[in-house]
Amino acid sequence: MLKLTGSLLLFLAAANSAFAGVCPNPPIPTLDINGIPADVCIPAGFKDLTIDFFDDYSWRAFLADVKPRTPHGPLEFETYHPLWEVFHEDGSAPSLAASANACSAKTAPGDVVLASFSGFHDIGQAADGSLLGPLVAQNGRYVRYLTGYNEIAYQHILKNKWYLRSNLPEVPVPRPPVPPVQLPDGAVIVKSAWVEMTGFSEARRKRFYTRTAIVKDPDTGKCSAQVVGLVGLHIVQKTPSRPQWIWSSFEQVDSVPPAEPGTSGPFTFHDGAATPMPATNPLNLVPLAKQPATPYNVVRSPKSPIHPQTAGTNHKYRELLAGSVWQNYQLVMTQWPLAPGDQSLPVAASQAGDIFETFPGEGATSAFANMTMETFNQSRPAQGCMNCHNRARLTADFMWSVVMHAYPAKIVLPAPAK
Ligand code: HEC
Numbered sequence: 001m002l003k004l005t006g007s008l009l010l011f012l013a014a015a016n017s018a019f020a021g022v023c024p025n026p027p028i029p030t031l032d033i034n035g036i037p038a039d040v041c042i043p044a045g046f047k048d049l050t051i052d053f054f055d056d057y058s059w060r061a062f063l064a065d066v067k068p069r070t071p072h073g074p075l076e077f078e079t080y081h082p083l084w085e086v087f088h089e090d091g092s093a094p095s096l097a098a099s100a101n102a103c104s105a106k107t108a109p110g111d112v113v114l115a116s117f118s119g120f121h122d123i124g125q126a127a128d129g130s131l132l133g134p135l136v137a138q139n140g141r142y143v144r145y146l147t148g149y150n151e152i153a154y155q156h157i158l159k160n161k162w163y164l165r166s167n168l169p170e171v172p173v174p175r176p177p178v179p180p181v182q183l184p185d186g187a188v189i190v191k192s193a194w195v196e197m198t199g200f201s202e203a204r205r206k207r208f209y210t211r212t213a214i215v216k217d218p219d220t221g222k223c224s225a226q227v228v229g230l231v232g233l234h235i236v237q238k239t240p241s242r243p244q245w246i247w248s249s250f251e252q253v254d255s256v257p258p259a260e261p262g263t264s265g266p267f268t269f270h271d272g273a274a275t276p277m278p279a280t281n282p283l284n285l286v287p288l289a290k291q292p293a294t295p296y297n298v299v300r301s302p303k304s305p306i307h308p309q310t311a312g313t314n315h316k317y318r319e320l321l322a323g324s325v326w327q328n329y330q331l332v333m334t335q336w337p338l339a340p341g342d343q344s345l346p347v348a349a350s351q352a353g354d355i356f357e358t359f360p361g362e363g364a365t366s367a368f369a370n371m372t373m374e375t376f377n378q379s380r381p382a383q384g385c386m387n388c389h390n391r392a393r394l395t396a397d398f399m400w401s402v403v404m405h406a407y408p409a410k411i412v413l414p415a416p417a418k
Pocket of ligand 1: 121126127128129147190191234235236247249368369370374377383386388389398399400401402405
């Protein structure tokens with residue numbers, strides 16, 4: 001029988017921990033970030049709930065995406081290709097020409113245009129293939145949404161001309177196990193949510209990542225430079241181990257009560273009084289009320305609070321970020337596809353992204369929606385990220401924006417005002 005000497009044992013232990021060191025358990029929070037991690041890092045053989053590993057991945061993805069490309073330059077995600085560059089109302093090829101955006105603005109990479117030709121497509125909240133009523137901040141300004149595609153996603157859409165509906169392959173009958181349309185691993189798509197900082201005190205503004213954007217007034221159609229604050233960010237990445245994408249979502253922390261320690265409000269989406277959040281959105285998308293619009297109170301559903309383990313990871317990262325504006329942002333949730341057994345193994349691309357095969361899944365007791373983007377989708381777990389995007393799985397690899405905006409666009413609008 002082989003007898004291991006002390007030094008050999010030490011050597012083996014070191015080699016083993018060097019290997020395990022690739023995916024430490026628990027994960028080690030860091031600000032030393034060089035790009036979005038290629039994948040989630042889960043120790044081999046790990047069979048329990050992987051939430052800490054996915055949440056750590058999400059924070060690293062976030063920090064990579066909010067890092068400036070060059071000192072004082074735009075943030076990584078701001079350099080992504082905006083929806084208006086990719087999809088044009090006349091089906092023309094992607095371009096950053098001024099005529100492609102609804103402000104006719106000449107832009108440089110990293111500039112942000114918050115506008116749509118209709119005046120409301122950048123304001124409607126997302127439903128399954130359709131748009132819903134808007135979210136209005138306490139200052140009467142609508143929240144604006146912007147989707148951006150990283151270079152890998154953009155080049156793939158460009159090469160396949162998926163901005164034209166006629167090039168999106170038909171979904172065969174019977175339905176295939178794997179989407180006929182696949183974006184490559186490393187494709188990252190973000191959806192950001194912004195609010196004009198009008199009426200925010202200097203002290204409050206400092207708690208947001210702010211920048212100047214070209215914003216179109218949906219009522220007058222006029223565009224102007226406005227200081228906007230980032231209130232929410234969705235990040236999704238297609239990875240080798242998770243071909244159903246990994247779904248991460250962040251919010252600025254002053255959105256709704258309770259107040260952050262050391263602050264007393266006011267909140268971006270709550271007036272601090274006792275008026276409850278309405279059960280359904282009282283505002284119409286069409287016709288859209290003029291700004292300042294009448295705000296309603298928003299709360300995080302007590303039935304789906306941020307998962308305690310996610311809150312723990314947030315605490316660690318926010319502590320590391322002390323002194324930076326990013327300490328005022330938090331991960332709301334990571335959603336990911338689940339298959340039984342060793343969680344470090346890749347999930348088959350044939351697995352769907354429905355509620356039964358994802359975390360937090362059916363009967364969720366923790367958050368599955370971002371208050372700034374799916375404000376009224378906080379009560380039914382079936383309305384979580386993946387279950388809703390799963391309906392776009394076979395047509396466009398989960399990406400609703402491609403399904404809706406490929407020319408000719410197919411966007412269902414809410415019924416007109418009652
Ligand atoms: C009820 C359905 C629904 C839910 C729930 C939902 N989304 Fe979406 N999402 C959409 C639609 C529809 C769009 C496209 C809107 C558009 O382009 O006009 C979209 C767009 C996006 C985009 C831009 C890329 C794309 O698919 O077009 C990302 C990223 C995204 N959502 C992430 C998330 C995350 C993360 C969550 C959960 C926190 C989430 N979504 C929840 C419907 C939904």
